[in-house]
Amino acid sequence: MQRLDKIIADRTQYTRSEIKRLIKSGTVSVNGRTCLIADEKFIGDEEITVCGSPIGEKRLYLMMNKPKGVVCAVKDNMDKTVIDILPEKYKNRGLFPAGRLDKDTTGLLILTNDGDFSHRIMSPNKKIEKYYIAETDKPLSDEDIIRIKDGIELKSGTKFRGAYAENLESDENFRVGIKISEGKYHQVKKMLAECGINVINLTRIAIGDLYLDVKLNKGECRKLTNIEIDLIFFSKFN
């Protein structure tokens, strides 16, 4: 059971003081009955309206360790989607992926039913950095690192914003860490291909300062905490 004001706070943009005022002024109803008590308790599946409009679904924010072979879409006629592999309790909750990873890319994916939140993560203007680790057939040269830092332009005219790249320690193959602040189609693979480097495996490990939980197996997901949500937006790098 949850307090009425908390339920409304979780599912709307109103501040706590606005909610108190709205409840006091008789504009909130629960299953058709006006409710004037902010701390009255409810299950949460009641029909709650504010000024006559039903409040939305509870906003959900999940972190998934995306496996290979599933697509970042809600529905797809050919492939399994990241929504298809969610536990039953998260299906039919209006969730969608906040951003896209290729079918063969693994790692950190955020799923939400909050459109504004998703826009803030994906918008290139917000410059939220996404950190990828690529297993490659070659290491970066010093010249590649400078080209990536200055912003690579493809022959097609596509220009990528300057990004950070580094060679990482590796026992097998080569490993490259790369941080980008926009999300153009196949961006990491294209940037490295332009340097003559092929990506064998690609995984995203961070968005802002939020890192993939290493305890999540491929395909698993869990709710983000409020602190983790803040880490996305208040990164020291942004």
Ligand code: URA
């Ligand atoms: N860049 C890519 O090339 N692929 C991804 O999935 C993400 C970033």
